[in-house]
Amino acid sequence: MTQSATPAYRRLSVEERRTQLLAAALSLFAHHAPEDVSLDDVAEAAGVSRPLVYRYFPGGKQQLYEAALGSAAEQLNQCFDEPNETSALSRLSRVLDRYLEFVDQHDTGFAALLQGGSVVETKRTTSIVDGVRRSAAEHIYQHMEVSEPGAPLRMTVRMWIAAVEAASLIWLDNDKQPPPAELRDWLVEQFVAVLKVTAGRDPQTAALVATLAADAPVPSA
Amino acid sequence: MTQSATPAYRRLSVEERRTQLLAAALSLFAHHAPEDVSLDDVAEAAGVSRPLVYRYFPGGKQQLYEAALGSAAEQLNQCFDEPNETSALSRLSRVLDRYLEFVDQHDTGFAALLQGGSVVETKRTTSIVDGVRRSAAEHIYQHMEVSEPGAPLRMTVRMWIAAVEAASLIWLDNDKQPPPAELRDWLVEQFVAVLKVTAGRDPQTAALVATLAADAPVPSA
Incomplete structure (x- = not known):
């Protein structure tokens, strides 16, 4: 322990300290693969001792990783909210802007998480990621004002979300190109293009595409 | 060991025995989550003793799983081959038919593998899956007769492959509906629809879409 009075040693409430440790962990896990982050790194980044980290996270690195992932998932869910002021497709664009900003800010951790095979990956981490996917789909139905999406529309939306995830990983691989x-x-x-394909097979999606087209000019596929 | 002379106790060559054990393992891992398959199950399915399984796979279940996965990956890669006799899109259809048959025949294992978070998932299993994805993309470029795909076309193809994977998982969840x-x-x-979107931004993809349209009637998006 050093003698320098770092701001981290201010007397924090339990909740504040937990939040501070989580923020330190999240920022490390965002930019490093989980196997490259140690508890010592987290302690150092938060300016506290290793035993203090253990006091808050007795499950060690795995628990910290899951907590950081949970907090990242919450941030991401908040990205999906968007006031209903503009057209559905403008809302989708704004949500995607914030999503891509999130991917940009959590690049290494995001890639490590989605590429799988990590030592810290468990049923629990997988279910947090699945929760985000489900939440993304639900937000899309809301933005599209579809209250009971049928199987074809659900499948189309979930396929597109998978494609967006793949695009994010490739984008990170390609030095974040295109802009x-x-x-x-x-x-x-x-x-819009895949919705139109599904519209040829499903009346609910056809109605949605018609609404989107009336709402804003639909880019031609 | 039982007294009944099961065909499995025929004198097999080392290679034959290995193939037989792998086939038994693959058929178990295809229809059960990896955590529900034991070495005893593999021994029983192959009609051999557990020590014999260990003799061939000293790494136990993890090694058997990886070997079974490697053999499934090889089968899947073979699905992607298709003689250049018909149009590119007909070839793609035939490849998808075989791919969906593979998904159908390996349902539970396929879902467990791609849904992640499994105890047997490692960097090695992840890299086998990534190898299949890369091979799928390379086969698509070949079928489309594109020898040097640029970044936009690559991204489009890989996004579509991710969407197809997602569709396969949803299809399994939906009791294999639609047919x-x-x-x-x-x-x-x-x-075709996503290629057309990319065609608006990338001359190489635009040329490909034109070729596909000349080759066979392109379904309207």
């Missing part, structure tokens, strides 16, 4: 705004437009156009 | 032939046509149409 986010270009990628976002491309993804929105793909969404 | 495979319908799902296959839907997926091919989506492929």
Whole structure:
């Protein structure tokens, strides 16, 4: 322990300390693969001792990772909220902007998490990721004002979400090219294009595509 | 060991025995989550003793799982081959037919593998799965007769492959509905639709879409 009075040693409430440790962990896990982050790194980043980290997270690195992932998932869920002021496709664009910003800010950790095979990956981490996917789909139905999506529309939305995830990973691999705004437009156009394909097979999706077209000019596929 | 002379106790060559054990393991891992398959199950399915399984696979269940996965990956890679006799989109349809048959025949194991968080999932299993994805993409470029796909086309193809994977998992969840032939046509149409979106941004993809349209009637998006 050093003698320097770091701000981290201010007397924090239990909740504040927990939040501070989580923030330190999240920022490390965002930019490093989980196997490259140690509890010592977290303690150092938070400016506290290793035993203090253990006091808050007795499950050690695995528990910290899951907690950090949970907190990242919450941030991501908040990205999906968007006031109903504009057209559905503009809302989708704005959500994608924030999503891509999240991917940009959590690049290494995001890639490690989705690429799988990590030592810290468990049924629990997988279910947090699945929760985000489900939440993304539900937000899309809300933005599209579809209250009871049928199987074809559900499948189309979930396929598009999988495609967006893949695009995010490739984007990180490609040094974040194309620029986010270009990628976002491309993804929105793909969404409209696949909806149109499904519209040929499903009346509910056909009605949705008609609404979107009336709402805002639909990019031609 | 029982007295009944099961065919499995024929004198097999080392290679034959290994193949037989792998086939037994693959058929178990295809229809059960990896955590529900034991070495005893594999021994019983192959009609041999547990020590014999260990003699061939000293790494136990993990080694058997990885070997079974490698053999499934090889089968899947073979699905992607298709003689260049018909149009590119007909070839893609036939490849998808075989792929969906594979998914159908390996349902539980396929879902467990791709849903992640399994105890047997490691960097090695992940890299086998990634190898299949890469091979699928390479086969698509070949079928489309594109020898040097640029970034936009690569991204489009890999996004579509991710969407197809997602569709396969949802299809298994939905009691394999819609029927495979319908799902296959839907997926091919989506492929053409997303290619058309990329064509608006990338001359190479635009040229490919024109070739596909000349080659066979392109379903309207």
